[in-house]
Amino acid sequence: MVLICIVFDIQKYVKCSNFRVLIAIFEAMVHKIKNGVALSLIPQIILVKWLGNHPDLIERYYSEGIYPYIAGFFRILYGWIPFSVGDILYFILAVLALRYGFKHRFEIKAYPLRFVRNLVFVLSIAYFTFNLLWGLNYYRLPIAQKFALEEKNSAAELLELTKALIAKTNALQFGITKDTALAVEIPYTKKEIFEKTLLGYEQLEKSYPFLSYKHRSIKKSLFSTALSYMGYGGYLNPFTHEGQVNARLPNFRFPVVAGHEIGHQLGYSAENETNFIGYLATMYNPDPYFQYAAHAYALTYCLSDIRRNDEAEFMRLYATIHSGTQHNFKEMALFWEAFDNPLEPVFESIFNIFLKANNQTQGIQSYNAVVSLLISFHQEHPL
Incomplete structure (x- = not known):
């Protein structure tokens, strides 16, 4: 009986250890992904500015190419709704940002570089999405x-x-x-x-x-x-x-x-x-x-x-x-x-x-x- 209990305890410990290892591996992967996405902001900016020097390419392949399909899809998706989905989205994001800042205020103070990384991570995603969905039109032909x-x-x-x-x-x-x-x-x-x-x-x-x-x-x-x-x-x-x-x-x-x-x-x-x-x-x-x-x-x-x-x-x-x-x-x-x-x-x-x-x-x-x-x-x- 004692031997059986010991075996179960060992299995429980092994399972617990494996779970902790998996968590550690997952957290390491998340940090690497966040670092990569945050760093991608720089090449994104360089690429957009380069494209900005080629308005003919923007006009042909984006503004008159994929953009009308993107815009049409979203107007069909949200146009029938009588109120502004985007306004609600912005409000929710603002509330979540304030909540995050308050909830993690001590962590932010203790690890400011990590907070800056997370902020750039979000900005990188927003910048990519903005330019893909609409922003490249700023660089089209007059x-x-x-x-x-x-x-x-x-x-x-x-x-x-x-x-x-x-x-x-x-x-x-x-x-x-x-x-x-x-x-x-x-x-x-x-x-x-x-x-x-x-x-x-x-x-x-x-x-x-x-x-x-x-x-x-x-x-x-x-x-x-x-x-x-x-x-x-x-x-x-x-x-x-x-x-x-x-x-x-x-x-x-x-x-x-x-x-x-x-x-x-x-x-x-x-x-x-x-x-x-x-x-x-x-x-x-x-x-x-x-x-x-x-x-x-x-x-x-x-x-x-x-x-x-x-x-x-x-x-x-x-x-x-x-x-x-x-x-x-x-x-x-x-x-x-x-x-x-x-x-x-x-x-x-x-x-x-x-x-x-x-x-x-x-x-x-x-x-x-x-x-x-x-x-x-x-x-x-x-x-």
Whole structure:
């Protein structure tokens, strides 16, 4: 009996020892994998930057090759869900990150290098996924080539376009309100604006097939209040391919922002290019409210460029705009003023760094670069 007990004890010890050995081997493998993935971040960055010097390859094999299938798959997967899956995903990840930091705070303090390794490990995976699913579009050929446009922005050309936009915006404003002093109130819900945005893309596709948009996945952000305080009108989630629009935006600006985010879904990453696409999709819409929103939007960028160089000329031009449209402009200004806060410049700075790191050398100022595209386009297609 004693011998049997001893045998069982030995077997138990052996099994326990084997289990511990297996655990040790597994942990060693995990550490090696984490080290390898973390170190892979460096060659990934080098590869992406090398590809960035070959936009023709990006355009042919990624942006017009595998990307449309990737984007289409995710828009089909998540587009039917009425709320933002990506927003929920970001929220869960933020909670898990905070939980990890609190739970492992002593371990992090004791082994800081291990924590840095784990952090780089996560960043490496995120960087790979970001570029595979969407980010390489930052390095594609300029959209001006698709439209066969030679970007221009001389003072005379800018002034000519601005006057044309003022005339068009004034005509649309009066056509809608029958009173030059009344602001335009777009009478649609946000959901209806999303639906009508698709009509604009259907019309745009007839002239520019490469801007065909299928499988809608455009939604109101669950974090619209936070986006307002951050100064953002919307964003594309590159991991779920959902276009997120700030639901608190006034309807006056909402159609163009919706069109802008769809432009990102179509694989155009540069902000000036998606501003241009958003403008076109809204301008081509048969609805006069959308056309008004589009031309007023383009007008703000042109006026901003003029004001930067000639305040007196800006004031002279602004005085020729119907007071109703001026009220719409003030509506937008008051909206952003209501969310003004000390942290907004921080968020803008972070986004500025992000854009510059992704081949947009002008950073946030790249939004204003849409003016060159507008000038060139309307020289070919006068208002």
